Each structure stands twice: as structure tokens, then as C-alpha cells.
Amino acid sequence: MSTTRHPGLNLGPHHGEADDTAEVEVFGFWVFMMSDAIIFGLLMATYVVMSGNLNGGPGPRELFELRPVFIETMLLLFSSLTFGFAQIGMKYHPHPARMIIWLLVSVALALIFVGMEVNDFITMAGKGGIPQASGFLSSFYALVPLHGIHVTAACIWALAILGQIAVYGLDDEVKTGMLRLGILWHFLDIVWIGIFSIVYIGGLA
Amino acid sequence: MSDLWSLVFGRLTLDALPVLEIIHATNGRELASGIVGTTAAGLAVLGALYLVYALTKYHLWGPLWRDWLTSVDHKKIGIMYVVLALVMLARALAEAFVMRTQQALGDGGGGLVSNEHFAQLFSTHGTIMIFFMAMPFLTGLINYVMPLQIGSRDVAFPTMNSVSLGFTAAGAVLLMISLVLQPFSTGGWTGYPPFTEAAFNPGPGPDYWIWAVTLSGIGTTLSGINFVVTIYKFRCDGMKLMDMPLFCWTSLCTSILMIFALPPLTVATGLLALDRYLGFHMFTNDGGGNMMNFANLFWLFGHPEVYILILPAFGVYSEVFSTFSSKTLYGYTALVIATMCIAVLSFTVWVHHFFTMGQSANLNAIFGIATMLIGIPTGVKIYDWMLTMYRGRVRMAVPMVYAVAFLILFTIGGLSGILLANPSLDYVMHNTLFLVAHFHNMLIPGLLFGMLAGYTLWFPKAFGFILDPKWGYRAAYLWIAGFVFAFFPLYGLGILGMPRRMAEYFNGAWFPLTLVALLGAVMIIAAFACLCIQLYVSIKNREALAVPMGDPWDSRTLEWAVPAPAPEWNFPATPEVEGRDAFATLKEGGYDLRAPDDGYHDIEMPRNSALGPVLMVGSTAMAFGLVWYMWWLAALGAMVCFAATVACGFRRNTHRIVKAEDVKAEWEAFCALADTTPRIPRSLEQTTQNMGHASPASEEITS
Ligand code: HEM
Numbered sequence: 001m002s003t004t005r006h007p008g009l010n011l012g013p014h015h016g017e018a019d020d021t022a023e024v025e026v027f028g029f030w031v032f033m034m035s036d037a038i039i040f041g042l043l044m045a046t047y048v049v050m051s052g053n054l055n056g057g058p059g060p061r062e063l064f065e066l067r068p069v070f071i072e073t074m075l076l077l078f079s080s081l082t083f084g085f086a087q088i089g090m091k092y093h094p095h096p097a098r099m100i101i102w103l104l105v106s107v108a109l110a111l112i113f114v115g116m117e118v119n120d121f122i123t124m125a126g127k128g129g130i131p132q133a134s135g136f137l138s139s140f141y142a143l144v145p146l147h148g149i150h151v152t153a154a155c156i157w158a159l160a161i162l163g164q165i166a167v168y169g170l171d172d173e174v175k176t177g178m179l180r181l182g183i184l185w186h187f188l189d190i191v192w193i194g195i196f197s198i199v200y201i202g203g204l205a
Numbered sequence: 206m207s208d209l210w211s212l213v214f215g216r217l218t219l220d221a222l223p224v225l226e227i228i229h230a231t232n233g234r235e236l237a238s239g240i241v242g243t244t245a246a247g248l249a250v251l252g253a254l255y256l257v258y259a260l261t262k263y264h265l266w267g268p269l270w271r272d273w274l275t276s277v278d279h280k281k282i283g284i285m286y287v288v289l290a291l292v293m294l295a296r297a298l299a300e301a302f303v304m305r306t307q308q309a310l311g312d313g314g315g316g317l318v319s320n321e322h323f324a325q326l327f328s329t330h331g332t333i334m335i336f337f338m339a340m341p342f343l344t345g346l347i348n349y350v351m352p353l354q355i356g357s358r359d360v361a362f363p364t365m366n367s368v369s370l371g372f373t374a375a376g377a378v379l380l381m382i383s384l385v386l387q388p389f390s391t392g393g394w395t396g397y398p399p400f401t402e403a404a405f406n407p408g409p410g411p412d413y414w415i416w417a418v419t420l421s422g423i424g425t426t427l428s429g430i431n432f433v434v435t436i437y438k439f440r441c442d443g444m445k446l447m448d449m450p451l452f453c454w455t456s457l458c459t460s461i462l463m464i465f466a467l468p469p470l471t472v473a474t475g476l477l478a479l480d481r482y483l484g485f486h487m488f489t490n491d492g493g494g495n496m497m498n499f500a501n502l503f504w505l506f507g508h509p510e511v512y513i514l515i516l517p518a519f520g521v522y523s524e525v526f527s528t529f530s531s532k533t534l535y536g537y538t539a540l541v542i543a544t545m546c547i548a549v550l551s552f553t554v555w556v557h558h559f560f561t562m563g564q565s566a567n568l569n570a571i572f573g574i575a576t577m578l579i580g581i582p583t584g585v586k587i588y589d590w591m592l593t594m595y596r597g598r599v600r601m602a603v604p605m606v607y608a609v610a611f612l613i614l615f616t617i618g619g620l621s622g623i624l625l626a627n628p629s630l631d632y633v634m635h636n637t638l639f640l641v642a643h644f645h646n647m648l649i650p651g652l653l654f655g656m657l658a659g660y661t662l663w664f665p666k667a668f669g670f671i672l673d674p675k676w677g678y679r680a681a682y683l684w685i686a687g688f689v690f691a692f693f694p695l696y697g698l699g700i701l702g703m704p705r706r707m708a709e710y711f712n713g714a715w716f717p718l719t720l721v722a723l724l725g726a727v728m729i730i731a732a733f734a735c736l737c738i739q740l741y742v743s744i745k746n747r748e749a750l751a752v753p754m755g756d757p758w759d760s761r762t763l764e765w766a767v768p769a770p771a772p773e774w775n776f777p778a779t780p781e782v783e784g785r786d787a788f789a790t791l792k793e794g795g796y797d798l799r800a801p802d803d804g805y806h807d808i809e810m811p812r813n814s815a816l817g818p819v820l821m822v823g824s825t826a827m828a829f830g831l832v833w834y835m836w837w838l839a840a841l842g843a844m845v846c847f848a849a850t851v852a853c854g855f856r857r858n859t860h861r862i863v864k865a866e867d868v869k870a871e872w873e874a875f876c877a878l879a880d881t882t883p884r885i886p887r888s889l890e891q892t893t894q895n896m897g898h899a900s901p902a903s904e905e906i907t908s
């Protein structure tokens with residue numbers, strides 16, 4: 001369609017200038033995501049190479065538990081869904097209320113995810129699964145928490161956007177900011193799917 | 206050491222001062238070493254103090270802040286990058302000179318710097334030359350030239366551009382600090398663990414290296430994103446991708462490489478930092494670490510990196526050959542395809558940097574062949590450039606001298622690379638000065654000459670006057686001769702088996718050639734001095750050398766269609782072009798100085814932003830704190846960066862308007878000047894008669 005300016009959710013012509021500027025901003029952010037994807041890809045590859053280096057320490061079977069990780073996965077996926085609702089709310093409703101609510105829900109889900117993840121790490125550490133224990137655990141802790149940090153950063157960004165709405169209302173910058181944050185949000189899902197399959201399922205298989 | 210001291214200063218003590226090497230010296234060489242180090246540190250401190258003094262005395266802090274540091278104009282950012290590159294070049298050259306002197310005196314264990322000091326020298330020299338000389342130089346040129354060439358007003362994300370500069374500068378500042386608060390890493394520019402792990406190198410050296418390189422890497426990634434988006438989205442009407450000047454093509458490929466190749470570096474240094482700070486076992490000898498991961502990650506960055514370095518230089522040479530042969534570029538399409546091939550192939554050869562590190566012969570063979578393949582697109586380019594000169598009206602202006610020297614010397618360097626690409630030969634040659642000769646042979650005639658040619662070519666566009674050609678020739682010839690003397694002997698030394706990174710040796714057979722190489726280094730220092738004199742003389746004679754009409758070399762691309770120096774809004778109206786060599790076409794039709802078709806309009810320009818300089822200070826503080834374990838400073842720096850970034854999101858009203866009247870007045874004054882400025886033929890282009898108004902090449906050829 002000729003009104004599509006970039007992959008993903010488009011604001012559409014009735015958003016005027018926000019729609020115009022989105023083309024460049026969103027494209028730029030896609031490119032940025034590509035370089036971030038390389039970082040995660042390399043860390044996953046490194047993890048795979050290192051996953052046998054147990055150094056006599058605990059391995060995946062002793063350390064990983066699938067149940068909390070599965071719940072985390074669901075939380076993250078649902079937060080992507082609710083984030084989508086927030087974006088649709090922004091696109092079709094001039095008043096930001098709907099968008100704010102869905103955004104808050106997304107942030108809440110993501111923060112529960114981070115909390116559970118930290119809890120996993122603490123449990124692991126209790127069983128001797130600390131990064132200093134082996135090459136395997138070092139590469140685990142280089143990869144998985146980096147994703148958690150990304151999620152936290154995305155939440156902070158979401159809160160900053162809410163702050164901007166409080167000050168300026170739903171203006172053009174907020175809208176393009178939401179489009180970019182959306183890409184990050186979904187991207188982090190994809191990365192998590194990778195982590196879930198390679199690290200957790202792969203480790204327990 | 207008291208608790209309070211270490212709370213504030215971490216592990217920083219007076220031992221970090223280089224004077225201590227003098228005090229603790231036990232023999233003549235250590236004494237000399239201390240004096241060299243102290244002098245260098247003293248010069249750095251004096252330079253900084255003088256800068257502060259001069260800025261205060263002439264009340265320049267305000268203008269510096271308003272017109273430069275917070276500016277987001279791509280042209281000013283470009284200029285700042287190049288200034289940074291030249292300053293760092295001076296330091297790295299001085300270090301190269303000291304190293305050459307040391308190796309010439311090192312036979313039998315003599316010399317003027319200690320082994321430890323020598324190791325720091327090749328580490329800083331390599332790190333600076335790659336990350337803080339070459340990268341800023343090419344980023345600066347791309348920044349200045351590329352938006353003008355595609356008829357854009359700025360890059361896609363002007364504030365992010367200033368942030369990139371800020372991160373790069375922060376890394377450079379860290380390296381300058383390491384001169385005063387020592388030591389720097391002794392791990393070379395590659396920083397291989399396990400040598401750089403805490404087990405062997407607990408001191409601050411590798412940490413300096415890690416953070417300097419990481420900061421510059423982040424800055425470079427952001428630059429790459431910026432350039433790519435600019436080229437894809439900001440071309441003026443009618444400029445198709447296949448109509449772009451070749452410099453834009455090479456900028457595009459370089460930027461793509463920046464986006465994909467810098468992340469591996471960030472991962473490598475980041476993981477090394479985890480090892481060093483938190484006791485991880487990524488690359489350690491014990492605990493299940495695997496050093497080969499570092500080698501792979503580093504060279505997954507490192508090899509594309511050398512193409513990041515060379516491609517923009519290829520772009521400059523393309524512009525130079527075509528301009529100074531008064532011909533359109535021969536084989537444009539082939540050059541574009543070759544550039545793309547090189548960019549892709551650059552990701553397929555990284556293993557050739559460690560043929561000897563234990564993988565199977567078959568794997569080595571594959572990577573050896575892949576490496577040799579790169580010779581093909583590069584060879585295509587060499588022929589295209591030669592054919593551009595063929596039957597052209599070749600003028601040996603200063604940039605052309607560099608370009609012709611490049612053609613010959615680069616080919617030689619390329620051939621030595623083909624030799625090294627053969628794993629069985631590499632087993633014999635690796636880690637010798639043969640390799641050092643090879644990569645300097647690519648980097649100096651390739652990258653550095655290209656940058657210097659570009660600097661000479663575009664200087665008048667940036668400042669409104671050409672660089673004095675007499676000193677330009679002297680510099681160019683000295684560079685060329687100096688390079689030959691300094692590095693061709695190294696091929697011989699390599700074949701004689703002299704290892705790289707060696708401060709002292711006991712083999713008289715190596716001595717004569719190291720002496721020749723020292724002579725070359727002297728010539729190179731003289732060449733750099735000529736560049737400095739050239740700049741000084743040209744600034745002094747700037748009135749006579751002025752080229753206000755903006756087209757001193759009868760060039761063919763859009764950046765020459767505007768006055769020199771270029772106005773901040775670049776073009777009175779975004780241009781509309783057709784075909785390649787847009788400006789040449791305009792000139793042939795006599796349309797080069799037209800008023801915009803549909804009148805003048807208000808122009809929206811981005812406002813200044815303090816984000817770049819604030820992030821620079823914040824990240825420098827953070828890195829410095831991390832190096833010396835001053836945790837409060839690291840936290841403070843991180844907080845500043847974080848707060849500034851969030852606050853930046855709250856900025857609104859980021860544009861200001863340049864009024865149509867003002868644009869009109871400035872542009873009409875320029876057009877009026879054209880009426881009174883004589884057009885000059887090419888034979889006078891390097892004289893003071895050149896006012897930047899070229900007579901059309903077609904007329905000259907027939908007359
Ligand atoms: C122009 C004159 C230059 C001279 C005289 C010079 C000299 C040297 C010397 C003596 C070494 C140490 C060799 C050894 O290991 O024994 C060296 C290393 C190196 N140089 Fe240069 N160099 C010059 C320019 C450059 C340039 C322009 C670049 C890059 C853009 C560069 C990049 C490097 C690198 C990467 C190393 C390796 C450092 C390491 O061993 O880790 N050099 N150079």
C-alpha cells in the first residue's frame with residue numbers, strides 16, 4: 001500500500017507530521033536493532049561454544065527450571081500483545097487514556113518478568129551457579145542478564161514516554177517514540193525466544 | 206595507603222606518574238625511558254594548559270561551546286573529527302618515531318626505552334592510529350562531504366551525530382590521560398587475552414584499552430547508522446543510488462560494515478571487562494574459559510574494520526582521479542559492484558589473522574582462498590582508476606600525487622597480502638616484521654594517503670581557501686619517500702626472521718635495515734612537519750588563496766556547487782539532479798548558479814544540543830573511574846549519561862528557522878560575485894589566481 005512508510009505499525013496520513021517523520025526515525029531504529037541483534041547473536045554463539053565448559057561445576061540440569069522460565073516467556077509475550085494494544089490505542093484514539101493504560105500493563109508485565117528472572121538467578125546462585133564458577137556459567141550470565149537489562153531499559157523508556165505525555169500530551173515526538181519503543185519491545189521478545197530455545201530448552205533437552 | 210585515599214582515588218597513586226621511572230632508574234636505558242615518558246606526559250599537560258590559557262585569554266570559551274561543541278551541523282562535526290584525527294596522528298607518529306629509534310638502537314640490548322615502555326608504545330600507537338586517527342579522519346570526511354554530495358541539508362540524526370563525536374572524543378581523551386597517569390596496556394592494539402586478563406595484567410593498562418576502544422566503538426556504530434539512513438532517505442530529487450558519487454557509495458558500504466562489524470568488538474571488550482572486573486571465565490586459562498572466542502570475536506570485527514578504513518579512501522581516490530583527469534569515472538558500475546563485493550567478502554576472511562592458532566588445515570585453506578578472492582574486486586578498482594586517467598587531461602595536483610603513489614604502492618602491499626593469505630607461507634611469516642610491513646603498506650598508501658588527499662581536496666570547501674601547494678608537494682613527496690624507506694626494509698627484516706613487537710635483539714644482521722627504517726621515519730616526521738607548515742602558511746595567506754566561488758578544481762559533484770565555505774544550510778533549495786556527475790552536468794548546461802526554480806523558502810535547521818558534549822564528559826568520567834577503581838566517579842559519570850539521555854527525550858522545539866530573505870540575500874550575493882570573478886583555466890588552479898570559478902573543461906580541451 002502506498003501509505004506504508006516502514007515495516008510494522010504505521011501511524012497513517014491523518015497523523016500528519018508524526019507520520020512523515022516516522023519514516024526516517026523508524027528506519028533508523030530498525031538499523032540500530034540490527035546491530036543489537038548481532039550482539040545477541042554473537043553472545044548466543046559464544047554460549048553454545050562454551051556450554052560444555054562446566055569446569056566441574058553445576059550444569060544446566062542442576063540449575064535450570066523450566067516452569068518459572070515458561071511463565072516468564074508468557075509474561076513477555078503477553079506484554080508484547082498489550083504493547084500492541086497501546087500502539088493501536090495511540091493510532092486510533094486522539095485521547096491518550098487507552099494507550100496509557102495498556103502501556104502501564106505492558107510495563108507491569110515486563111517488570112514481573114525481570115523480577116522473576118532475578119529470582120531465577122538467585123536460585124541458581126544458591127546452587128552454586130555463579131558466573132565465576134565456569135566458562136559455561138560465565139557465558140550464561142553474559143547473555144541472559146543482558147536481555148533482562150534491555151527489558152529494564154525498555155521499561156524506563158516507557159516511563160519516560162509517560163512522563164513526556166504528562167508534560168506535552170500525545171504529541172508527535174511521543175508518537176514516533178512509541179513506534180520505536182514498540183520495535184525494541186517486540187525485538188526483545190524475539191531475542192527471548194532465542195534464549196528460551198537455545199539456553200533453556202537446549203540445556204535441558 | 207589510607208582508606209580515605211582509596212575511597213576517593215581508588216587504586217590511583219603517585220606511582221602512576223611517569224617521573225617515577227626516572228627516579229627508580231637503575232641504568233642508562235631506564236633513565237632515558239623515563240625521560241621520554243615524562244617528556245611526552247609533560248607535552249600533553251602543557252598542550253592542555255596552553256589550550257585552556259588561550260581559550261580564556263581570547264574569550265573563546267563561549268564561541269567554542271556555542272559554535273562548535275554543541276553544534277549539530279554535519280560540517281562542523283566533520284571538521285572537529287578531522288581536527289581530532291590530526292592531533293592524534295601527531296602523537297602516534299611521535300610514538301612510531303620512538304619505536305623506530307629503539308629498534309635501530311636495540312641491537313645488543315641498547316636503546317632509549319625499556320621493554321615495558323616499548324610495549325606500551327606499540328599498543329598506544331596501534332590503538333590510536335586505528336581508532337583515534339583513521340576512524341575519526343574518515344568519519345570526519347564522510348560527515349562533511351557525503352550530505353553535500355547527495356544534496357541534503359544534514360545527516361538524518363544530527364544530535365546523534367554529535368553524540369558519536371562525543372564518544373569518540375571521550376576515548377581519545379582517555380588515551381591522552383593514560384600518557385600522564387600510566388601505564389597503558391602492553392597487549393597491543395588487539396589486546397589478546399589471556400595476556401590481558403587480570404591474572405597476568407592486574408593493573409589499569411588493559412582497562413584503559415578496553416574502555417577507550419569500547420567508547421569509540423559505540424560512537425562508530427552510531428555514526429554508521431546515521432550515514433546509512435542519510436544515504437537511503439536523504440538523497441535529493443533525481444539522485445538514484447546508481448547516480449551517487451562513488452565516495453557516497455564507499456561511505457555507504459563502510460557504514461554498513463560499521464553497523465555489523467563494531468558489535469563484535471563491543472562484545473569482545475565487554476566480555477573481557479567482565480573477566481577482569483567480575484572474575485568471569487570467558488577468556489581465562491582456567492575455569493573453563495576459551496581464549497579462541499576472543500580471537501574470533503575480535504577479528505570478526507577486525508577484518509571488516511580494515512575495509513571500513515580503506516573503502517572511504519577508495520572513494521576519495523575515485524573523486525580525485527576523475528576530477529584531476531577531467532573525466533567521468535571509468536567503470537562506475539564495476540566500481541560500485543567491486544565495493545559491495547569487498548564489503549561482503551570482508552566478513553568471510555577473519556580466520557586469516559590467526560592461521561597459526563590451531564584450526565585444521567582445511568579450514569585454513571578455505572579462509573586462505575577467500576582472502577585471495579578479495580584481490581579480484583580490488584584489482585578491478587585499480588584498473589578502473591588507471592583507465593580513468595587514460596586519455597584524460599591529467600593534472601598532477603597534490604591530491605593526484607597521493608593518488609598515483611597509492612596506485613603503485615597499494616598494489617605492492619596487496620601482493621604481499623596475497624603471499625600472507627597462503628597459510629603455509631603465513632606459518633613462516635606470521636608475527637614477523639613482514640606482516641608489519643604488509644599492513645602499513647595497506648594503511649599508509651591506502652588509508653592515510655587517501656585521507657590526506659581528501660583533506661587537500663575538500664579543505665577549500667570547508668574553509669574557503671586552498672592549501673598552499675608548495676608545502677603540499679613537499680609533504681606528499683616526503684610521505685611517499687618516507688614510507689618507502691620506513692617500511693620496505695621491514696619486508697626484508699621479516700624474511701630475516703625479525704619478530705614484531707620486539708624492543709631489543711641480539712642479531713647484528715638486522716641492524717642495518719632497522720637503520721634504514723629509522724631514516725624513513727625521520728622523513729615521515731619531516732612530512733608531517735611540512736603538513737603543519739602548510740596549514741600555517743595557508744592560514745596566513747588565506748586572502749590570496751581564497752576560492753569564494755567554491756569550485757577550485759573544476760569538480761563534478763554537488764558539493765562544489767555551493768560557495769566555499771559552504772553555507773550552514775548547504776543549498777538554497779534542495780537541488781534536483783539528473784544522472785551522474787550532477788554538478789558537471791549543471792555546468793555544461795550553464796545552470797550552475799541559478800536561483801532556485803520555485804523561489805526561496807524558509808529553511809528549518811536543527812538547534813544546537815548539549816547532549817554530545819555532556820555524554821562525552823560523563824562517559825570519560827565513567828571510564829576513568831572504572832580504570833582506577835574510583836567507583837563514585839564511575840557511578841557519577843554513568844548517572845550523568847543516563848540523566849542527559851532521558852532529559853534529551855523531553856526536548857521539544859528542536860528546530861529553528863532560517864528566513865527565506867536571508868537565504869536569498871546570501872545566495873544572490875554569491876551569484877553576483879560570480880559575475881565579477883574571472884573563470885580560470887586548469888593550468889592556474891594551484892595559483893593564487895584561482896578564485897574557485899573554473900572555466901568549463903570542454904572549452905579548454907578544444908581550445
Ligand atoms: C607513518 C608512519 C608510521 C610508522 C613509522 C609506524 C611504525 C610502527 C612501528 C614501529 C610499529 C611496531 C612494529 C612492531 O611490532 O615491531 C607499528 C605498529 C603498528 N602500527 Fe604503525 N607506523 C606508522 C603509521 C601507522 C598508521 C598510519 C597506522 C594505521 C592507520 C598504523 C597502525 C599500526 C598498528 C595497528 C600497529 C600494530 C600495533 C601492535 O603491534 O599491536 N601505523 N607501527
